[in-house]
Amino acid sequence: MSAAELEGGDWIRGITIRQPWATCILAGKSTENRPKPWSWRGWVLLHAGKAKPQPALLRDPLVARTIRGRELHLGAVIGLARLTDCHQDQGPDRCTSPWAQRDLHHLVLTDVHELPLPVPATGALPAWKPTQDLVDQVLQQLPDLRP
Numbered sequence: 001m002s003a004a005e006l007e008g009g010d011w012i013r014g015i016t017i018r019q020p021w022a023t024c025i026l027a028g029k030s031t032e033n034r035p036k037p038w039s040w041r042g043w044v045l046l047h048a049g050k051a052k053p054q055p056a057l058l059r060d061p062l063v064a065r066t067i068r069g070r071e072l073h074l075g076a077v078i079g080l081a082r083l084t085d086c087h088q089d090q091g092p093d094r095c096t097s098p099w100a101q102r103d104l105h106h107l108v109l110t111d112v113h114e115l116p117l118p119v120p121a122t123g124a125l126p127a128w129k130p131t132q133d134l135v136d137q138v139l140q141q142l143p144d145l146r147p
Contacts, residue, residue: 011147014045014130015083015107016123019072020063022048024099026079026114027066031097032107038086038127043147044109045130045138046079047123048072062098076118077130077138080145082111115141 017025017032025032025046053072057063085108089095100106119137121130139145 012043012045012130012135013040014047014077014121014123014128014134016047016049016125016128018049018051019053019074020057020067022046022078023070023072024063024066025081025109025112027070029066029099030109030112031095031099032109033099033101033104034086034107034126035104036126037088037105038083038107040127041083041085044081044083044127045077045121045134046081046112047077047121048074048118049123050075073118075122076120077115077134078118079115080113080138080142081109084108084110113142113145117141 015032021029021032052074058067086105087095087108088105089100089103091102095106097106115138119134119141121134
């Protein structure tokens with residue numbers, strides 16, 4: 001992809017994810033649950049929302065094991081991933097991820113890259129188009145990434 005194609009952010013979107021789920025994605029959670037389907041496919045900035053996580057979520061064994069030793073950043077882009085699929089829940093026989101929740105749509109995230117330093121940003125729901133400045137700040141931290 002050329003620099004001209006990267007300009008303007010048409011190749012990327014931002015997705016705001018509440019904590020601790022955003023950090024879980026950086027640690028290997030590949031399914032993000034959403035109430036509605038998404039048509040977007042491609043690169044997404046992983047934006048940790050500003051809301052503090054509920055203490056009960058942090059005690060969930062799967063979550064606690066996944067985030068152990070990690071900081072839960074708020075209000076910042078913390079990574080980049082490729083959104084490759086979105087499908088409606090197909091039951092535990094077909095959706096085998098322990099993160100997949102029943103009766104929701106599952107966003108499938110691959111090629112996840114954690115940023116060395118979080119980039120403060122304001123997100124939006126459901127998906128948003130990042131500014132070129134924000135994209136530049138993220139890509140500066142991932143010099144070997146070739147989207």
